[in-house]
Amino acid sequence: xxxxxxxxxxxxxxxxxxxxxxxxxxxxxxxxxxxxxxxxxxxxxxxxxxxxxxxxxxxxxxxxxxxxxxxxxxxxxxxxxxxxxxxxxxxxxxxxxxxxxxxxxxxxxxxxxxxxxxxxxxxxxxxxxxxxxxxxxxxxxxxxxxxxxxxxxxxxxxxxxxxxxxxxxxxxxxxxxxxxxxxxxxxxxxxxxxxxxxxxxxxxxxxxxxxxxxxxxxxxxxxxxxxxxxxxxxxxxxxxxxxxxxxxxxxxxxxxxxxxxxxxxxxxxxxxxxxxxxxxxxxxxxxxxxxxxxxxxxxxxxxxxxxxxxxxxxxxxxxxxxxxxxxxxxxxxxxxxxxxxxxxxxxxxxxxxxxxxxxxxxxxxx
Amino acid sequence: xxxxxxxxxxxxxxxxxxxxxxxxxxxxxxxxxxxxxxxxxxxxxxxxxxxxxxxxxxxxxxxxxxxxxxxxxxxxxxxxxxxxxxxxxxxxxxxxxxxxxxxxxxxxxxxxxxxxxxxxxxxxxxxxxxxxxxxxxxxxxxxxxxxxxxxxxxxxxxxxxxxxxxxxxxxxxxxxxxxxxxxxxxxxxxxxxxxxxxxxxxxxxxxxxxxxxxxxxxxxxxxxxxxxx
Numbered sequence: 001x002x003x004x005x006x007x008x009x010x011x012x013x014x015x016x017x018x019x020x021x022x023x024x025x026x027x028x029x030x031x032x033x034x035x036x037x038x039x040x041x042x043x044x045x046x047x048x049x050x051x052x053x054x055x056x057x058x059x060x061x062x063x064x065x066x067x068x069x070x071x072x073x074x075x076x077x078x079x080x081x082x083x084x085x086x087x088x089x090x091x092x093x094x095x096x097x098x099x100x101x102x103x104x105x106x107x108x109x110x111x112x113x114x115x116x117x118x119x120x121x122x123x124x125x126x127x128x129x130x131x132x133x134x135x136x137x138x139x140x141x142x143x144x145x146x147x148x149x150x151x152x153x154x155x156x157x158x159x160x161x162x163x164x165x166x167x168x169x170x171x172x173x174x175x176x177x178x179x180x181x182x183x184x185x186x187x188x189x190x191x192x193x194x195x196x197x198x199x200x201x202x203x204x205x206x207x208x209x210x211x212x213x214x215x216x217x218x219x220x221x222x223x224x225x226x227x228x229x230x231x232x233x234x235x236x237x238x239x240x241x242x243x244x245x246x247x248x249x250x251x252x253x254x255x256x257x258x259x260x261x262x263x264x265x266x267x268x269x270x271x272x273x274x275x276x277x278x279x280x281x282x283x284x285x286x287x288x289x290x291x292x293x294x295x296x297x298x299x300x301x302x303x304x305x306x307x308x309x310x311x312x313x314x315x316x317x318x319x320x321x322x323x324x325x326x327x328x329x330x331x332x333x334x335x336x337x338x339x340x341x342x343x344x345x346x347x348x349x350x351x352x353x354x355x356x357x358x359x360x361x362x363x364x365x366x
Numbered sequence: 367x368x369x370x371x372x373x374x375x376x377x378x379x380x381x382x383x384x385x386x387x388x389x390x391x392x393x394x395x396x397x398x399x400x401x402x403x404x405x406x407x408x409x410x411x412x413x414x415x416x417x418x419x420x421x422x423x424x425x426x427x428x429x430x431x432x433x434x435x436x437x438x439x440x441x442x443x444x445x446x447x448x449x450x451x452x453x454x455x456x457x458x459x460x461x462x463x464x465x466x467x468x469x470x471x472x473x474x475x476x477x478x479x480x481x482x483x484x485x486x487x488x489x490x491x492x493x494x495x496x497x498x499x500x501x502x503x504x505x506x507x508x509x510x511x512x513x514x515x516x517x518x519x520x521x522x523x524x525x526x527x528x529x530x531x532x533x534x535x536x537x538x539x540x541x542x543x544x545x546x547x548x549x550x551x552x553x554x555x556x557x558x559x560x561x562x563x564x565x566x567x568x569x570x571x572x573x574x575x576x577x578x579x580x581x582x583x584x585x586x587x588x589x590x591x592x593x594x595x
Contacts, residue, residue: 073523073569084390091401098405152570155494155513162520235463237395242460246402249456253449260442283405290398 004303008064015058021051026119052093056289063306069142073153082132089129092122094286170356172225181351183215188344195337209259216251243291281320288313304357315347392464488585490575497566501579501587505557510550520548525567530559
């Protein structure tokens with residue numbers, strides 16, 4: 001069995017975790033709100049975080065399942081609809097985790113009520129996603145072995161499946177990942193320098209945010225050679241282009257904001273900064289794991305890209321977890337800082353060694 | 367810095383080619399985009415809030431040292447404007463393109479049913495498939511499959527069997543192999559066989575087509591030889 005086919009078999013197993021965890025999480029939040037039960041609220045928050053991480057892993061295993069469903073010639077329209085609903089519900093729960101974690105430190109009754117209403121809506125989106133996924137199996141026989149698909153694959157769909165990336169496209173994508181690997185390496189060294197409090201640290205403090213903003217501006221222009229401003233071939237609504245432009249905007253805005261705050265004396269924002277980085281790591285992990293490849297969606301290249309994103313997304317979520325630990329166990333800040341920098345070195349290494357295809361560190365399995 | 371604002375507006379005020387976008391895809395895009403920027407705004411505000419507070423309320427001075435408070439405040443407002451313009455520009459770009467795509471009618475792409483030969487063989491069509499069969503003088507038969515727009519379908523997505531055809535004998539179908547570049551399926555038969563029945567199977571469809579070469583009605587075999595005749 002191919003590696004990606006093996007990961008595809010995880011999708012029907014993983015899908016139960018977010019469904020169970022998130023329904024119980026919101027149920028506990030309702031209970032905790034009505035009975036003013038702190039323990040129920042704490043458990044609701046913990047389950048919400050676990051369920052949302054579960055959604056992201058379910059999403060990326062779903063990408064593998066999509067590849068194999070398409071190869072067994074399941075029509076593309078219901079696959080694409082299931083994917084859209086999954087995107088809506090994943091991002092709704094990412095937002096809810098952010099709001100909920102903020103409410104843990106700064107309680108606000110009205111905001112909590114709004115959270116409960118939004119969470120109910122997100123649960124409905126989760127139900128619809130599950131229902132669409134169920135239809136794919138029961139109605140279209142996706143993933144069912146030994147049967148002919150009940151709906152015929154058209155010539156159009158078979159021709160779409162035959163599309164391949166050109167060597168130019170692959171080389172450009174690899175180059176961009178390598179450039180950003182070096183940028184992350186620069187940021188990791190910058191943080192190490194600060195952590196070790198080496199001479200001239202004050203002067204260097206501005207470098208990180210400047211590097212981040214400059215990288216964001218570069219990404220905004222050069223993210224996709226077949227999208228604006230380099231070309232008009234792909235619009236911003238293409239999921240891949242949109243993900244790149246969102247990341248670019250995040251980098252520019254955060255770089256600007258951090259440099260502005262840095263100029264103020266007497267403003268201690270370290271805990272809030274840790275909180276922000278944790279949430280942004282969750283968003284970054286979300287972008288990586290819900291990043292759907294277009295152009296040649298069912299090719300070997302897409303399988304390799306999803307495997308890389310699986311690794312990078314997990315590292316991003318670990319970065320977020322470290323920052324959350326920093327908030328809950330602040331007396332161990334030194335350890336969290338070391339782990340944080342190590343994770344950044346790992347991310348930079350994964351980007352610098354990035355290749356369009358089966359990742360180099362998994363080739364022995366395939 | 368102020369001069370950068372129109373540049374950002376121009377950079378982002380660009381529309382894209384309108385192609386239809388399903389409502390669920392448009393909604394998914396807007397949720398993804400909206401949530402990310404809501405997160406940035408929501409979580410950044412407590413951190414950036416001291417910047418928008420009145421300068422007189424601050425106990426500390428500006429770390430940047432020499433700058434006048436009013437000048438520093440102007441700089442802060444300026445950078446806020448740049449960041450705001452960037453986010454608004456991107457949001458406007460996405461919304462505009464999404465609306466155009468959702469409201470645009472499906473473009474009528476002309477299907478290609480002219481049965482044009484791409485590689486010098488004979489073309490037959492059924493449903494939305496085109497099959498082009500080529501005979502090489504060596505006796506090799508190649509089967510290419512395309513969709514209704516004449517886009518190639520890779521050999522791994524269809525099966526085919528070939529039988530020499532004659533009125534007197536029963537069909538004797540033999541399997542074909544995919545070519546190394548996955549663009550066609552092939553089999554090598556006797557150089558005497560010039561009439562074939564070819565079965566082509568895609569999931570849900572199987573059809574049998576008759577082809578004739580080097581006769582009055584058929585195409586000529588291609589003179590491709592890699593060895594001495």
